[in-house]
Amino acid sequence: MSPSISGTGGAKRDRLRIAIQKSGRLAEPARALLSACGLSWRESRDKLFCYGESLPIDLLLVRDDDIPGLIADGVCDFGVVGRNELNEQAAARARIGLPPAFRELRALGFGGCRLMLAIPESWEWQGPAQLQGLRIATSYPAILGEWLQAQGIQASVVELSGSVEIAPKLGTADLICDLVSSGATLLANQLKPVETLLDSVAVLAGPVRDFDDERAALAEMLLRRVDGVLKLKDSKLLMFRAHRDTVAELARLLPDADPLVQLPGEGEGPLSLQTMCHGAVTWQRLEELERAGAQGLMVLSVERSLA
Ligand code: PRT
Ligand code: ZN
16 A cells, blocks of 8 residues: 555644655755664655654655645655755745744754855955845845845845856856855855855754644654754763862863763772763863873763663
């Protein structure tokens, strides 16, 4: 039986459906995150719908542009999408008077980029007022429109779905508003970034209203697991022994760690201590801790936690 992927309106459901990008920058990290949350799927031949095996949570593989709309229509319950795309579609809905139909639930820590204004290298940037009357090419007309309005600037927005960077060279726009990560694309097109409109990252998006059926418990479990994975992403468990009189100094050297926990031990010797460190644990840091009195330092990767 092939599963239905139509919208189900107000019907009660007992499975969750998450939309992720089929291919592209967010596809692999989204899958990796959901796998780390304990989800697994049976891959279907059409590679559009993946039936959840470990849990009643299915995947829909789509274009990122479609994800906010799929949530709005109730076809999907959650989606992994760039904040840029989510905010653009939210702003576009607001512009035509539609109520909010999706919201950002968690920032996921990958797919980071910035939506920026970029001008020809030869221009001198004097601030937003300089944009009055100019033509700006972008794939984000709603976010740009809101920003221009907030600045009190009247400029024409030239909407392009791709290759925005070449618009100034082609003469179809004076400057652009586009996503930037390394900045190499701007450089290659003799453009320079001057103003950030949005700091973006991949987010978990969901509906504005809570579920009132069996999806509620599933959603709560999923969010808890996502939080668990995100919290531990850069965390390491640090274990060592130390004499009581060095503990205060060692704690001072670990400002990005949880309070030191003393493990049960015997007699008068050094204490056995452990802590979860949320910053980078480099060799240099370990050597510094050793000089301050830590003995037998061990750094352990942490896979999951319900803390
Ligand atoms: O097929 P589908 O529609 O699903 O994919 P897509 O081509 O629309 O999206 P994709 O895979 O390119 O990007 C998906 C999401 O990744 C975006 O919505 C952003 O949230 C995020 N992301 C992160 C980026 C970038 N970094 C990025 N650098 N998306 C696009 N770019 C482009 C940018 O538009 C520009 O053309 O990369 C170029 C600039 O890169 P730098 O490194 O030269 O600055
Ligand atoms: Zn897209």
